[in-house]
Amino acid sequence: MNGSDYEIEAYMKTIIGRLEEQKILGQALLSREAELIAIYGRRRVGKTFLIREAFKSNIILEFSGVHNATLKEQLINFRNKLAEEMELRILQETPKNWVEAFEQLKKYSEPLLKKRKCVIFLDEFPWLNTVKSGFLSAFEYFWNSWGTKQDNLILAICGSAASWMIQKVVNNKGGLHNRITKKIRLLPFSLVETKHYLESRNVKLDLYQITQLYMAMGGIPHYLKEVTPGQSAAQNIDRMCFTKDGTLQSEFKNLYQSLFAEADKHISVVKALAAKPAGLTRKEIINACGLSSGGTATLLLEELLESGFISAYIPFEKNLRDSVYKLSDEYSRFYLKFIESGRASGSGTWIKLSTAPTWRSWSGTAFESICLKHTSEIKKALGISGIYTEESVWRFVGRKNQTGAQIDLLLDRNDFCISICEMKFSTGQFSIDKGYAEDLQNKVDVFRQETKTKKSIFIVLVTSFGTMQNPYKLSMVQNEVTLKDLFE
Template sequence: MIIGRKREQKLLKKAYNSTEAEFIVIYGRRRIGKTYLIDKFFMSKKCKVFHATGLQKGTLRKQLKKFAEALSHTFFDNAPLGAAKSWGEAFDVLHKQVSKFKEKVVIFLDELPWMATRRSGLPQEIDYYWNHYWAKMPNVILVVCGSSAAWLIRKIIYNKGGLYNRVTCQIRLLPFNLLETSEYLKSRGVKLNNKHILSLYMALGGVPYYLKYVEPGLTAEQNIQQIIFDKNTPLKDEFNKLFESLFDNADAYIELVKLIAKKKEGIGRSELKFIAKLSTGGGRLSKRLQDLCETGFIEEYIPWARNQGEYYKLIDEFVLFYLYWIEKQKSKKLTSAHWIDQSNRPSYYSWSGYAFEAVCMKHTDQIIGALNISASSTGSWRFIPRKKTENGAQIDLIIDRSDNAMTICEIKYTQQPFKIDKQYAEKLKNKIATFKKKTSVDKQIFLVMISASGLEKTIYSEEMVDGVITLDDLFKEE
């Protein structure tokens, strides 16, 4: 059973029903479920599937051996088959077998970036066989897949040679949202309320591979302790493995991610360039930032009301959790109650506010839907005063609407309903006033509170707040 992935399944169904050959590229971070999606979808269809998987750091010889094993399994009833000496030879055998079928044939090259070792000639062979044969065979569906989004985008999607403009469908597989996470956990017998699921999500994200370790009958805190902090945790060394599986120079990417993580509100490109000491002229900083964006670790944005000046923010929940809670504890011997103890400390609420804001920013469609408004764009805004007489201000989420109005959202994570008292009301008024003054916005402003536990009614909330979004709203369909 495939949980969620409705858009992706619609695209795959369209490709399956096509009367022409289809070339599909699917990419997404490690452990996100790319292989599962392709296998499960085509398993339920009337078609022949050839599935070959690349070996991480495998030599050309080992890659060809594995490819031969896949050929043997699919077409020769597992009879011994000698490995080809080159990808040209291997693809010749594959093409001869594919040509025998009139029904749909899916050629699934999984973890293609690993398969394509240096100077192996594999991309050129894909180019040759697609353009000379498979593109003319209406029963062929070629699917290439990998965690290294940057490689697939540069070598396949934006190929400047024979594969230029040949891809018919590209799918970027993202983590589950909160609703999909809830449905996935239910399918595995895990019965937790939305608050517990949010706690898991802020630590593990919507990554199916991580979520499969959640055990029924345990609280979110107990599961996090068991999955991440216990001695024999299944995610031991996952942080390093995550980057090593995607990037040749993993340490450089980890260093860059750590620099970005230090500024929870985001860091400007110019500041990042100065701190990282990487030249944009040489392309190293630009390339690494692009790679991290494409693999879903960070996001690039330009603050609202600006036309230029890129900022970068870390958005991967597991990486955020690791850098905040795990990295500093690696050398310590932790007790079996470590995370339960940490989750009751003030530092937990400081981190959870940051983590909840990141979750909300991934669920803006649900927020807009719950408010029943039409939005033209979303963003965030921050004013850093240069004069001592001025006050700084930050707006977590701005929804620029299509009806000459703007919705300003304040995001709060608390265990109890959030309470707006006189002091906080003044803070909100000053924030809105500063925003209007510095941006010269003349649209109608509406204030919405996004609070995980709702909003306590006070005379100030009744006077100022135009809408409330709760955690349950984030679990709704887009």
């Protein structure tokens, strides 16, 4: 490790996980030229916290846009924030427009930039770009005419409207074209990051209970911080999701409406995917939601993809246009199944629901989704991390007198092998019975027959606590991955 790496590591001690992101931000602090950093990701994922912690000794101004505020309100807020940082007893006149506002920011920043590395942090950046505000063009001029010349300046812009950030900033065709020096798409915590985060808050749960929490709320720091030490996963979910003042009881609509102008359309897509765990093609989504087949559907899917609510999977030996979309946001899936459509609420609701057959069948689907987010951990457990691998899904609708088959995770490896991954969530060791063994054999047979593959096929069983030894396991399963491996 060289000197620069040691300096960067100093910024990693107060933040859980986010190692790659912290390295990017640490490198910006050591840069000898102006840096324009774009950070985007869904609401509540921890973008603001990451920037504040990584740059806490260097921020000279942090200003956040307000959802649905007018231009005048945003400018007044800016004036007040700048006055606070400058410790002015008498407020300056409110700037008439963003050009004037950025001119004030320049005058405030220039003396500080001569002395040290400085960070200007504009949070909820898309919300500042109100209708006819001229914000984006003023920002472009501010950065191009002045910011790029300030070798001690880091300008971090952050937004939850991920699609807007991609279209208007990262892929900007105008004044910001190719001006972003670094970009970070912040995703929810992984399982192991969730474990470390909970431990940092004195929440001590085993891997199975942490996975149960993850099924309900995903790796969203803002949700996880509400988990109470000394309570089980079921108790925490019960309190947060089913009591009158629970944090997640009414979060769903707020979540989508704060990100998307036409949130109802996005919610309809999410609901359609929640009803079809195997996923839907673009055409199937359009038909299910009554969308137009043109740009509307494309934009909706792009916005949900970039915000991390859904994921796209390319089927085996197909191309991008054949993508299958699946719901990947754990909280949305949990809300639609148990909170929105639930007849019961109040304390004790989840304690009862979590032992019902409905939960057991649903948990299988939820576990599959978690496994799809942890394919790198699965490959590591299989010892194939260093082998080029293409991940895909595969499904075959049986013809007349022929059984269909579906594979939710297929690892097509460059060592002339294919791993078919089966995910099973259970409270103890999973047992393969005769019926399931026949189903597995059918998948292999149909897959080989329909794809004509010449590669060796291995069945991988991903389970909570391993698979019970019996003749079916010995004859069918070549590799095992357990919950413990997903936390590595």
